[in-house]
Amino acid sequence: MCAALSSCHPNASIQEPGQAYLQGEWQQQKEAIHQKLITYSLYHLKFSCDSFYVQMQSFSHVNSGADTCMRSGHWVEYAKGVYYQQNDTLRLKGYFTTANNSLKRQGGCFRSGIYDEVFKVGSKTDSALQLTSTSNVVPIHLQLIKRATCHPKPLQ
Numbered sequence: 186m187c188a189a190l191s192s193c194h195p196n197a198s199i200q201e202p203g204q205a206y207l208q209g210e211w212q213q214q215k216e217a218i219h220q221k222l223i224t225y226s227l228y229h230l231k232f233s234c235d236s237f238y239v240q241m242q243s244f245s246h247v248n249s250g251a252d253t254c255m256r257s258g259h260w261v262e263y264a265k266g267v268y269y270q271q272n273d274t275l276r277l278k279g280y281f282t283t284a285n286n287s288l289k290r291q292g293g294c295f296r297s298g299i300y301d302e303v304f305k306v307g308s309k310t311d312s313a314l315q316l317t318s319t320s321n322v323v324p325i326h327l328q329l330i331k332r333a334t335c336h337p338k339p340l341q
Contacts, residue, residue: 198339198340199337199338199339199340200234200235200236200335200337200338200339200340201234201235201337202234202235202335202337203232203233203234203235203236203268203335204232204270205335206309206311206314207232207268207314208232208233208234208332208333208334208335209231209232209329209330209331209332209333210229210230210231210232210329210330210331210333211228211229211230211231211232211314211327211328211329211330212228212229212327212328212330213227213228213229213325213326213327213328214227214326214328215227216326218323219244222323223245223246223247224243224244224245224246224247225243225244225323226241226242226243226244227241227242227244228240228241228325228327229241229242230327232268232333233333233335234335234336234337234338235267235268235269236265236266236267236268237265237266237267237268237277237279238263238264238265238286239263239264239265239277239300240261240262240263241261241262241263241264242259242260242261243259243260243261243262244258244259245258245259246258254293254294254295260294260295261284262281262295262296263281263282263283263284263286263289264277264279264280264281264282264300265279265280265282265286266278266279266280266300267279270306273305273306273307274303274304274305274306275303275304275305275306275316276301276302276303276304277300277301277302277303277304278299278300278301278302279299279300279301280298280299280300281295281296281297281298281299281300302318302320303318303319303320304316304317304318304319304325305317305319307324311329312328312329313326313327313328313329314326314327314329315327
């Protein structure tokens with residue numbers, strides 16, 4: 186029971202607006218540092234209100250798995266879910282998906298199940314953003330490729 190009406194509110198039945206500066210599509214380009222790494226991923230992120238969609242193109246000079254999965258050192262993984270930001274911490278939480286955004290089944294190549302990534306937001310401008318994953322020391326420099334505006338949709 187609530188002590189005051191102002192502290193109580195029902196679960197929202199509509200999507201949250203998310204962070205205005207993130208709305209749209211962001212692409213990471215290959216940089217000189219990537220040529221020195223054994224394995225790296227390039228991110229394509231799409232933010233729509235409080236939701237995210239991510240495509241991670243991974244490259245490896247070392248084949249540590251079956252070539253049907255590694256595809257000569259290049260593979261792609263996808264995830265979608267919701268995000269939230271607190272201070273300079275951006276958390277993406279969702280599930281690994283297939284290329285058509287359906288839930289990825291267990292087994293097969295690479296990761297499936299829960300996708301949970303935490304980034305520190307570094308420098309940001311209207312068209313550039315730097316994120317640093319808590320699981321990687323190489324910063325992710327993203328360029329805005331398409332700006333969008335949040336139009337919240339009813340939750341299903």
